[in-house]
Amino acid sequence: MTSLDVTMTVNGRTVTGxxxxxxxxxxxxxxxxxxxxxxxGCEHGVCGACTVVxxxxxxxxxxxxxxxxxxxEVMTVEGLADGTDLHPLQEAFWARHGLQCxxxxxxxxxTMRELLADNPDPSEEEIRxxxxxxxxxxTGYQFIVEAVKDAAAVLRASSxxxx
Amino acid sequence: MKPAPLxxxxxxxxxxxxxxxxxxxxxxxxxxxxxxxxxxLAMRLSQPTVLVDLGGLGExxxxxxxxxxxxxxxxxRARTVEISSLIADAVPLLPxxxxxxxxxxxxxxxxxxxxxxxADPAAELPAVLRALDADVVVTxxxxxxxxxxxxxxxxxxxxxxxxxxxxxxxRVPKSAPGTRVAVQEFARRHGxxxxxxxxxxxxxxxxxxxxxxxxxxxxxxxxxxRAxxAEELLAGQDPSPAVLRAxxAEVAGATRPFDDxxxxxxxxxxxxxxxxxxxxxxxxxxxxRSSAA
Numbered sequence: 184m185t186s187l188d189v190t191m192t193v194n195g196r197t198v199t200g201x202x203x204x205x206x207x208x209x210x211x212x213x214x215x216x217x218x219x220x221x222x223x224g225c226e227h228g229v230c231g232a233c234t235v236v237x238x239x240x241x242x243x244x245x246x247x248x249x250x251x252x253x254x255x256e257v258m259t260v261e262g263l264a265d266g267t268d269l270h271p272l273q274e275a276f277w278a279r280h281g282l283q284c285x286x287x288x289x290x291x292x293x294t295m296r297e298l299l300a301d302n303p304d305p306s307e308e309e310i311r312x313x314x315x316x317x318x319x320x321x322t323g324y325q326f327i328v329e330a331v332k333d334a335a336a337v338l339r340a341s342s343x344x345x346x
Numbered sequence: 347m348k349p350a351p352l353x354x355x356x357x358x359x360x361x362x363x364x365x366x367x368x369x370x371x372x373x374x375x376x377x378x379x380x381x382x383x384x385x386x387l388a389m390r391l392s393q394p395t396v397l398v399d400l401g402g403l404g405e406x407x408x409x410x411x412x413x414x415x416x417x418x419x420x421x422x423r424a425r426t427v428e429i430s431s432l433i434a435d436a437v438p439l440l441p442x443x444x445x446x447x448x449x450x451x452x453x454x455x456x457x458x459x460x461x462x463x464x465a466d467p468a469a470e471l472p473a474v475l476r477a478l479d480a481d482v483v484v485t486x487x488x489x490x491x492x493x494x495x496x497x498x499x500x501x502x503x504x505x506x507x508x509x510x511x512x513x514x515x516x517r518v519p520k521s522a523p524g525t526r527v528a529v530q531e532f533a534r535r536h537g538x539x540x541x542x543x544x545x546x547x548x549x550x551x552x553x554x555x556x557x558x559x560x561x562x563x564x565x566x567x568x569x570x571x572r573a574x575x576a577e578e579l580l581a582g583q584d585p586s587p588a589v590l591r592a593x594x595a596e597v598a599g600a601t602r603p604f605d606d607x608x609x610x611x612x613x614x615x616x617x618x619x620x621x622x623x624x625x626x627x628x629x630x631x632x633x634x635r636s637s638a639a
Contacts, residue, residue: 185353204354204397205387226347227385228452240425240454246384247455250354251377251401294451315536316449 189253193218194262202249208242209233211249212259220260220289224318231317234290235259241297260289263296271337272296272330281330283321291317295331303339307332349387353396357403360485360514366398368487368510374398376512378421378460381452398512406459406514409433417483418516420459424471425450427458436520439478439527439547443470446529449537459513462498465505465569468539470529472499473570477545477562480518486511499569522549528628530621531564534608540565541608542618544597544625548580556580556630559593566601566618573597576622585630590623597622 190199193216200215209226212218212235221244224230228246235244236258263270272292275281282288291314298305298313305313310331314324357363367374375394377383378401386392400406406421409430416436418427427433428444447453447461447470461471462482475482475495482498483490487510498506507513521527531543542565551557559580561573576596583589603614 187354204352205349207348207384207388210348227388228381231449231451234451237455241451242455243381243451245388246381246452248349248354248377248380248384248397250356251380251399253356297450312536313450316451 187250187253189249191252191254192256194258200249204248204250206249207245208235208237208247208249208252208257209244211252212244212257215249218259218261222286222289224286229318230287231290231294232287234293234317236262236293236297241294258293260292263292270296271341272299272334275330275334275337276327279326279330279333281322281327287317287319287321291319291327295334299331299335299338303342304335305331347388349384350390350393352387352394354399355396356399356401360403360405360512363398363400363403363512364485364487364510366396367512370396372509374509376400376460376463378457378463379423379455380460381448381456382460382464382466400459400512411436412517415481415517415519418458418518420462420513420515421457422459424453424456424458424461428453437478437518438521438525439474439529439545440518442527443474443529443545446470446531446533446540446543452537458516462516463505463507463513465499465503466539467499467502467568467570468541468543468565470531470540470543470545470564473543473545473562473564475516475518476570476572477547477560478519478521479560480516482513483515483517484511485514490514492517495570496572502568504568521547525549526629528625530625530628532617532621542566542603542614542621544618544621546622546625546629548626548629550630551582555582555584556589557582559626561593561597561622561625563597563601563618563622566603566614568602568604571601573600573622575600580626585626590626590630593626594619594623 212221222232224232226245233244373395377397377399406419408419410417428441481492526548531540545562547560549557559577563571576593580593598619603611
């Protein structure tokens with residue numbers, strides 16, 4: 184059994200650690216980087232709660248070993264807000280009651296961020312399809328879908344302002 | 347739900363990866379994207395001594411336009427194939443099929459080599475490789491060899507790979523221009539593994555008749571099934587509803603499904619016929635079928 188040194192950027196901060204090969208990226212982020220916004224539900228790639236952004240694309244951190252992310256750039260939900268300014272998705276989830284217990288929320292926010300980057304004006308069906316890998320047991324998804332639509336409109340308006 | 351202790355080696359070349367596998371005499375396991383393997387490790391259904399990670403091998407991450415086929419490096423992510431314009435033009439069945447693989451987040455990490463080597467009979471990519479007569483390029487200690495998809499997939503999670511060989515590329519024949527493709531998949535939830543899925547690529551002739559059809563089924567045997575009898579029945583025919591129904595029955599006839607917690611063998615056979623009919627109807631839209639009739 185080997186332990187290995189890993190170095191990665193987590194929410195803009197360079198972190199190094201020595202991990203067992205079997206340590207998942209999720210456990211590394213939670214236990215070694217204190218990024219406890221990475222939530223672990225099923226630990227086998229079904230629930231989506233542990234979703235992070237790995238080198239620019241979403242990934243399930245429970246289905247990724249920490250050693251696989253050596254040298255990578257990782258963003259967790261902790262990296263989404265700009266200081267105390269919430270990301271438009273976070274604002275919309277708050278305004279629209281897009282969460283109750285909040286367990287699934289970090290994974291959903293990062294998954295929806297990727298959706299809106301690829302598709303700034305998704306239909307309700309596209310939002311629901313994109314949400315299908317993230318299990319929420321509280322909301323029934325309706326308020327999540329509404330929040331994503333609101334956030335999409337805000338993001339479109341702000342990119343139009345910049346444009 | 348934590349993997350058992352194991353060693354880990356990040357391969358520096360294909361030769362290095364093969365060497366580590368050979369030294370570990372069957373107890374090594376290749377890690378590509380990890381979307382099937384890491385859950386298996388977490389559930390301790392797989393407990394290799396050493397993982398050989400191909401993640402650093404940029405040389406296996408390419409899509410190349412060759413004459414007659416497209417070569418896809420083993421470490422290309424499913425999502426990359428799905429959104430590749432080269433693939434969309436040359437092998438239109440692939441992106442349509444890959445959209446049924448898990449979710450975007452899984453496709454961002456899962457690789458074509460990993461899915462091929464894992465050989466889940468319900469998986470989409472192996473069925474597409476079978477439908478299109480793709481070749482799997484594998485590399486071992488004595489060099490590379492090419493294995494046709496028909497011979498590569500041998501049983502449930504079982505392939506022609508030797509313990510010290512790795513999948514390095516897929517060679518997928520280009521489809522004729524204008525080839526119609528369709529996928530019909532039945533799963534309990536979006537993104538789940540298929541209970542049954544049917545894949546079709548159909549070439550039409552000058553007068554709207556079916557020039558050639560390629561059909562494969564996932565989830566209806568221990569390996570992806572090629573529906574040769576249905577393809578023969580369709581060749582040269584006008585795509586009338588009766589012809590498509592008859593072909594769909596032949597597709598179901600080619601399967602040897604099994605019972606599991608998701609459905610009985612009988613159920614799988616029945617939905618294969620329905621999915622095959624829908625798949626052919628989708629590939630050959632009604633307007634064209636009625637004008638051909």
